[in-house]
Amino acid sequence: MSDTKASDDGLIYDSQLDVDPLGDQDELEENNTAKNYAKVGSSRGSTLMYTYGPGSIMDLPHFTVMPMGLDAWDKIWKRRPGTSKIMAPRLLENVQLMLGNQVKELRPFPWQPNQTGAFREGADLGIPARVFPQWLRCTGCNKLAPVSDFVNGYSNRNPYRPDQAEFMHKGCRGSGKGAKKYDRPCVPARYLLVCEDGHVDEFPYDWWAHNGGHCPNASKPQLKMIESSAGVSGSFIECVSCGAKRSMLEAQSLENRSKLPRCRGRFAHLDSFQAKPCDKPVRLMLIGASNLWFPVVQSIIDMPRLDEKAIILDEYNMIKIALGDNDWMLEEDLDDNLKSIRKTVQRSAKTDDELKQKSEVELRLLIIQAQQSEMNEDERQRAREQWEPSDLLVPEWKYLVRDFPDTKHVDRKSGLTVHVQQVHGIVADLGVKRILAVDKLKKVNALIGFTRVDDFDRVNDLGSRLVRLNRDGRPTWVPATEDYGEGIFIQFDEERIEKWENAVLANPLWDSHVMAHRRNFRNRLSETAAEVDPDTRLPKPRYWLMHTLSHALIKRMAMSAGYGIASLSERIYAWQGSEDRPAAAGVLIETTASGSDGTLGGLVDLSNTDKFEQIMTSALQEMKRCSSDPVCARRIPKDPEDFLHGAACHCCCMLSETSCERANRFLDRRFLVPLPGQDASLAFFKD
Known part of the structure; x- marks a missing residue:
């Protein structure tokens, strides 16, 4: 039947x-x-x-x-x-941008540990x-x-x-x-x-x-x-x-x-x-083909929001989660339902103390402001078309470069804990502006769909190529995970970065990378990406610099932090400034583990000024040599070659896929340190 x-x-x-x-x-x-x-x-x-x-x-x-x-x-x-829920308002907001405002929750995978030893507990x-x-x-x-x-x-x-x-x-x-x-x-x-x-x-x-x-x-x-x-x-x-x-x-x-x-x-x-x-x-x-399934995952480091509009939307989302199936009270006869809404919010374990203490008048104003700020479908479509992966990173960058009132700062909601380290001596001379020891961080990841045949970065028609996770294509929740750990954040002086970047953009070496990227895109072109301008997918030189430096630091830090290289990963903040975002040049090196309350502290310990000076100088010194030199040091892509790296290989700065966010693309040691050849002047760290 x-x-x-x-x-x-x-x-x-x-x-x-x-x-x-x-x-x-x-x-x-x-x-x-x-x-x-x-x-x-x-x-x-x-x-x-x-x-x-x-x-x-x-x-x-x-x-x-x-x-x-x-x-x-x-x-x-x-x-x-x-049902269990993962609280990450900023990530939820971005998922809603992609899938629609009907997405209300981020949920962990349905699993529970066997805590009592009972037969088939949690089965x-x-x-x-x-x-x-x-x-x-x-x-x-x-x-x-x-x-x-x-x-x-x-x-x-x-x-x-x-x-x-x-x-x-x-x-x-x-x-x-x-x-x-x-x-x-x-x-x-x-x-x-x-x-x-x-x-x-x-x-x-x-x-x-x-x-x-x-x-x-x-x-x-x-x-x-x-x-x-x-x-x-x-x-x-x-x-x-x-x-x-x-x-x-x-x-x-x-x-x-x-x-x-x-x-x-x-x-x-x-x-x-x-x-x-x-x-x-x-x-x-x-069945084992590597291009059978490409996940589309969005990730954030959970940090406090600084934008007042975003804070209001976060609190509004907490109210909707607290109301659950009764969220209709926010739409119909709001004034008549305010008392019930306030009681529900106060009893909910998913709302913070500040929201619980708001009066009915304050809750009413918050709800009205949030509803007026919510995107309609046309606005969401326009925002999605203009969306870039770096949009997830901009709020994190703004928070990490802000002036903290104390040397140690702890955020109660997210659990983020940072120490501001002193920057002086050789480290300051190398262009480092700020070092933060991130004692505790939480990384939240959400799966919003998948693609086949082509990875997501080869696709330009997000609406049709993103395969849905449920039948109607309008899920009310998506699966998510929480990873806890620690890290080190390094910010560089923007004035020095901009001056160096302008010099690289005017150099013929950069033209070689641009042409190689175009050939790479054309050679791997599929029907799904026929209208994509490859130049829009090529990161600027500052990204190559931060990316290569990140790999150099990870290889060196693994020798001292007590972690394997594969357990360290990077988060690159590198883009030019515009009207809606400040310029960024920095990197967060982190180690996280699912379901853990933290890590061992070995990575944070390396953020100490003296230790970091030793780590960074040793890492740069190691980048001057490669067992594949002079072949590696002189590698520049030339027609018909289409590789997306310069002086870089697995012997010097390439890492495992668990550590690198771009699959070992966009790396070049000559952007870090002087290498033999005519492009030695392009090194950011010349001495």
């Missing part, structure tokens, strides 16, 4: 097929059926945010699964009387997922069939070993004649069909083996996938029922895309299909 429905914007789905693994497990237990536990694996919140979020494909020991969209998550949250929480792709191949006889053919061989009976969940082909005779029957494991069939609009579908093996037709001998033909040591090109699909056979080599490459079927517009993580036919060409992709 089916219950086919359509969402408001044209997605077609069958509500009877909604994924509810915990509900299925409850039904098994009620019927005293042999248990197959719903849990099939585990993952950290950061991994679910950056690697295996909704719509991705997660590798488990014996098969693969796809985490489902937020509609399925709501069934998990309903197993608790209330009724988790991320819903479905087996995907649902075509499996028997490793014994090469049988290729949907998961329904192997469901009798599914086993997940040990609640303490979800990694042992697997599908077996019962009574498999293997591929040889006269072999005995054994239960043999099944593995996912590894081919998918993907289009640039985010659709993903199973590969039609039956259709492919019969050259776009059907088997003449059977309505449900028996298929095999024959693998060989030659890899993809050595795989072929065979129909046992009629003998048809076709190699997967024919599905490879751009030239063979015309042989593939049309995109069906499937959003597998939403159990739905796009009602309007998809006209984008499909491409063959493997």
Whole structure:
């Protein structure tokens, strides 16, 4: 029995097929059926945010699964009387800019630790997922069939070993004649069909083996996938029922895309299909392809707001969170509801003391001012079109460079704790204007969607390429994580930075980087970015300077801070000034951990003036040498080369992907220190 429905914007789905693994497990237990536990694996919140979020494909020991969209998550949250929330008003405001004002909350992943040791405590929480792709191949006889053919061989009976969940082909005779029957494991069939609009579908093996037709001998033909040591090109699909056979080599490459079927517009993580036919060409992709899923994550360091308008909106959001489903009281007959609103705000644990102490008159004024400041849909669309990633960084920069009343400053709301360190001697001579020891910080990250085929920075049509996380495309909440840690903030003298930057912009070396970036963009151009001006995506020289210096400091700090290099990360503040933002040149080097109350203090300890002087001078000295010199020192991109770095390599200043915010792009040691060659004068740190 089916219950086919359509969402408001044209997605077609069958509500009877909604994924509810915990509900299925409850039904098994009620019927005293042999248990197959719903849990099939585990993952950290950061991994679910950056690697295996909704719509991705997660590798488990014996098969693969796809985490489902937020509609399925709501069934998990309903197993608790209330839902947890993450308070980060500035990040929530930016999520609303991207997804709409209907987004009310940032929620952590549905998980709780086992604190009492009780059997399966917290097991009724988790991320819903479905087996995907649902075509499996028997490793014994090469049988290729949907998961329904192997469901009798599914086993997940040990609640303490979800990694042992697997599908077996019962009574498999293997591929040889006269072999005995054994239960043999099944593995996912590894081919998918993907289009640039985010659709993903199973590969039609039956259709492919019969050259776009059907088997003449059977309505449900028996298929095999024959693998060989030659890899993809050595795989072929065979129909046992009629003998048809076709190699997967024919599905490879751009030239063979015309042989593939049309995109069906499937959003597998939403159990739905796009009602309007998809006209984008499909491409063959493997389940482990790196361009199958690119998360779109927005992150902030939680800091107090300085703008009065923003403070009012933050307090208004706290009121809406406190009211919950009763937020209608803010719209209808406000004056009649003020007393109830004030009582609810005072009882709520999500509001701060200042808001609780406001009178009814003050609350009324705050609500009216906030409602007048809220964007309508047209204003939100214009703001989204003008949005840049640095918009998230500007409020942080303004706060970190302000004059603090005391040497130590603690913000009660965010927990941010900073120490102002003295700057003098060699450090001041090097152009450093301010050093802050950030004893405690909280970083909040929110997942707002994902893209396929192209990373988000290659996309210029945000509205159509951002794949939704729920069916109607207007979520009321998005998943988020909180990371706690420490860091060091370094600000540089803007006058010296501007003078140096102007000299670099006038130098032929910078023209080489500009042309290389254009070639890089053109060579990796896709249909989704055809109208993007590559020059608008190239950071200015000051970013290259701060980025390269950050890598140099991270490599040196890891030797003294007690952390591995991979656990240190950067946050670069580098842009030219404009009417709505002050110029910035600085870097925050941080280390954070999910769910932690802090870190060990080893990084903050290095912010001491004498220690930092030693760290920085040693880091710059190390940048003068590379084991790949003179090749590295003289590297300048020339046509047809399109790499996005100059004198930089893994031997000197490139870092792991966990540390670098730009995947080791936009690095050049010659912007830091003098290197052999004609461009030695471009170094910011000449002595």
